[in-house]
Amino acid sequence: MKNRLTALAPLLLIPALGLTACAGGGSTGAADAAETKTLTVYTSEPQAKIDQIVEAFEKTNAGVNVEVFRAATGELKTRIATEKQSGKISADVILAADVPTFETYAAEGTLAKLEIGNAAELDKKFVDQEGFWVGTRIIPTIIAYNTGALTAGPASWAALTEETYKGKIAMPNPDVSGAAAFNTAVWFQEAALGQEWLEKLVANEPTVLESNGPVGQAVAEGSAEVGIVVDYVARELAAKGSPIAVGYPSDGVPYVSQPAGVFADSVNQDIANDFVDFLVSKEGQELAVAQSYLPVREDAGVPEGAPALSEINLLDPDLEKIAAGQSEAVGFFNSLLK
Amino acid sequence: MTTHSIAVSGTATDARIDADGGSAPPPSPQPVPDAGAQRRRVRERDGLGALRAGVWVVLAFLVGLPLLALALQGIQPEARAVFGDPAVAEAALNSMASATGSALLATLAGAFLAVVLERSNVPSRGVLRWLVLLPFLIPPFIGAMAWMALLGANGPVNKTLQDWGIDAKLSIFGGWGVVFLLAVHSYPMAYLVIAAALRRIPGNLEEAARISGAGTTKVLRTVTLPLLRPGLLAAFVLTLVANLSDFGIPALIGLPERYTTLTTLVYRYLASSTTSNPLPAVSAIGLLLLVLAVITVLAQRKLPGGNQVGSAATGMKLELGKAQIPVAIMLWIWVGIICLIPLLALANQALLPAPGIPLTWENLTFENITRTATSPGAAAGIGNSLMLAGGAALCCTVLGLGVALLLTRGKHRSNGALDVAATLPQALPGLVIAVGWLLIAPTLGIFNTGWVILGAYVMAFVALVVQSVRAPLASVSSSLEEAARTAGATPLRALLDVTARLAAPAALTGGVVVLLTAVRELTISILLVAPGTQTLGVSIFNLQQSGDYGGASALALLVALVGIIGLSATAALANRRVDK
Amino acid sequence: MATIKMTDLGHVYDNGHVGLEGIDLEVRDGEFLALLGPSGSGKTTLLRTIAGFLRPSAGELAIGGRTVAAADVWIPPEKRGLGMVFQDHAIWPHLSVAGNVGYPLKLAGVPRTQISGRVEAVLAQVGLTEYANRKPSALSGGQRQRVALARAIVASPQALLLDEALSALDEPLRARLRLELRALTREEGLTAVHVTHDRAEALGLADRVVVLNNGKIQQVGTPKELLEHPVNSFVATFVSDATLFPGTLVDGNFHADHPGFRLPRTQDGYLNHGAEIIGTKPQTGSRSRRAVAAVDPASVRLKAAGSMDQGEPRPGSPLARVTSALYGRHGYETSLDWAGTQMRVLVNGWVPQEGDMVLPMIERAHVFSQETGVEGKQAA
Structure with a gap:
């Protein structure tokens, strides 16, 4: 009997080995959670750009680890719809798409209300009156x-x-x-x-x-x-x-103004709100300008080779x-x- | 009625285990899911049954569950409604047409190459044999990117033609491009299958024809090719199924011309928000593909096997005579156009700072390569892919070895089903597998985790190990195991001590192939990817889709080179072992 | 039918291994010639060279007076007009029996109507008339080999090449086919070259046997010549299972190193009665030289240890112990351990038991002076 068990050991190992193999790939362990908070962002920003934004944000917010899921807007919308069906949206922040999509989400109760400290500096048309979204760059x-x-x-x-x-x-x-x-x-x-x-x-x-x-x-x-x-x-x-x-x-x-919002399901509402606020802060907008975007606030300058907003028939x-x-x-x- | 009888047999089984003094019996006469397997386990009483039951449980979970979920979801009336959509019919037609056409081309090319490279005295055939396999070592979507770079309207080919005054406007986009590229990426598989079949033809059958008065071409026509027919058919079916499942090529090459196949249609359903809940529709299409694949696999199993016992005599040498040089030149042009130039085009794109910049020495830069290779996104992709592929390789090696052992050693009536269960997923489009796992993930509580991808990888690739182990195992005489039995080993012990040890190198080779395949995987990962589990293939696809062709090409080039080197080394090692 | 003439034929494999060296041989018209040798001796290489599947690296080959291989001549196998039977029959599985047999005729351009008649006749010759339309997979091993034979002779080849043609068959069937083969070749007057590693088959079937070793011809001769007058120790051991006793040849007398080795004396005291000395006979008075005596199993008589009181006194002769005795058709094939020398003896008339102590009495031996080459004429 003992021999048989020894012989079967390799088979029993399959799930165990799989577990070890995957441990690093999945979510962060319980030990880490105590020290750092993980913020998940759904975005359609190009990978390199969102990487820079995250780097800048993490620098000023020690203890926050931002995880990015990048995909085209359509894919993100499908993912959000699927996740809503299966219970809970697994992201905290969405930075993508267009205002109509956000209006729909806001109407469905998917989004949380924001408190944007920088709101006063922005043109009104980039800030949702009900406070569910804020435009982050003019595209x-x-x-x-x-x-x-x-x-x-x-x-x-x-x-x-x-x-x-x-x-x-x-x-x-x-x-x-x-x-x-x-x-x-x-x-x-x-x-x-x-x-x-x-x-x-x-x-x-x-x-x-x-x-x-x-x-x-x-x-x-x-x-x-x-x-x-x-x-x-x-x-x-x-x-x-x-x-x-x-x-x-x-x-x-x-x-489109690449709106950003926070999901109502988010357990990190404060940090998520900070992240969105950071996007429209002077620093965040200067970074946007450096990334060739037209900013949503006037004090951030204009990217090289781009016309001033006033010259464009928006x-x-x-x-x-x-x-x-x-x-x-x-x-x-x-x-x-x- | 059925449930009742299962319950009864389950009870009987338990009672007998008890009488046997074996493992503790479950207290209540609950229905046992696989009562038949239990009954057999008792009858064998040798541990082999336990191994078999274990393998079946794992396979039922990894293969049965996702496919069952897919089937249940796919036969819902609301799901079937998708077949009324003319877009689906068109995509199905495109899928069949592109897969059949490309499989035909691939088989023809593979047969030609097999005969010339295995049998003729064409110079430099050693190098050529390796070079013609290059498209096999490059993931199809990366190949597609390479050809897009090569045949872009302003790409090197069209530019050169324009310089010569020819405004050909060659384009890779569209249905023909899809067929061509699918053929390019599948002919190496056809070549390998046909070459193996060719080697199995006993050389003296050809010699008998020679001595009967037939010249070499006559021998080829009247003896070799007729004997090769099962191999040709097998190559055709294999490439057909593979091409039916491909996503990268139709996505990158077909979609811009609105040439939609079933796989890209499924992706579109899943990735675009036009359908509120795409899963039923996608499941229905998946079910259709599943049925197609099952039919193909079953049909192939019915084919006469080409496994004659070969004699030691090597096959007839095809003397090319004066044609030697022209054939060699033709093959080198082939290799150059099909295998090398696209890679150069990819390199070109990776080394230029931005598209449209003329290719000069001063303009070349490693900026794209260093930038992407060090970017957090790519690093995460590489890390995740290595982790997932490593895990998948490990699981596939153990599971595949178990399946292959049971298939080649135990004579059991469940072997047919086991064979199908383990190898069917290989014939399934990656999208079908992905959708199956998408369906069961929330229930299992592994939605949005790496486990979904790992499970799907294991399901998709376990057949690679099974196949890699099976052939060498079949040639191991069963008397070796019988010798262990007479020495006092139980069947399971004999299996593990003798046969499993002998098969271990082949299983390892299979595992390495799984690793190298999974690490570059795109089709499955792109549908199952979640925050934090982005894989390398998805990273490249994302870079490409967000317009960073330079970065995407840089990463793709690295993947292609690592794949080429890795797989070549594995093959070389495996060959050396065979030679010994 | 035709002769096959080989002149100084040699073959070196790509890896440098010498397959054949200095083969001079003529297969006579209508002759049944067997190529005999251990595996790796070059017998199959020689046959495949004749067939045209190997190109000799030296020498010339002529079939029916036509040179088919030389330094500047090369006739491919399909143009040599030969018939060949392979060890594992090499019947094409995708053609019927008649299709297999008729194939050479079809290639020769024989009209379809004549083909069927000829195929029928040949199938009748090998006793397979009613199998003409069967697929080969439906035939037994013996039947397949008959099909192969029919296919090889259907086009009246210049010569028939047989590559271990009977080796894959079971013994009773093999014996029957052996007879049929012999009858068929006689009947058709076929020149046949038959490769085999089976001594009994070679000796039983062939007009002449060629013994090969290490790619060289050791001896060519009738079966009787090989048995009675082997030209060297290899032929003696390979053909007759002879036991070798190294020793010294002094003044034409052989002195074995083995303490028990004695040859019967004649009345005049001539030491080597019964010994056939092969090789140049040393001149009287010349220095001694090394030599080897080969004793075949039938040339030894065993005396039981108990009956030693009378007869020749054998002072100092060690006894031999019977290590095994297997019953065979010609008597007990007995193995002895004789003071460290393993010896094979054929015993008739009594039943040796394992462990018996016996005294081997050597009646005849072939003594090979080691300086002699293969070509050395036998002398007695």
């Missing part, structure tokens, strides 16, 4: 073009539907990119553009890449001559030396209408693609 969607292929890009959305750009346009997928979904709704509802413009755009056979990153990439390497893309992606590539230039469409620039549609019409707009756009 306009613009038209970028490859300077090797073109001397000047299309000056407006209307110009983009011209025959010359047929098959040469790249744009992000509104199913995946939060900004793209938002933009689609804005275009759809903007009187000057609307359904007709969307139809013409799709008739120009754009390449629909997954998200903004690949669009900037495609324009920079020249596989697309023109791209509909968020401006910082294009400006960053230009700064690194890529042959890409930025044009802010004259007929209006839609933008579109400020009714966000509630956008929220209500977003899925219809995306659905319409998708139906055109088929």
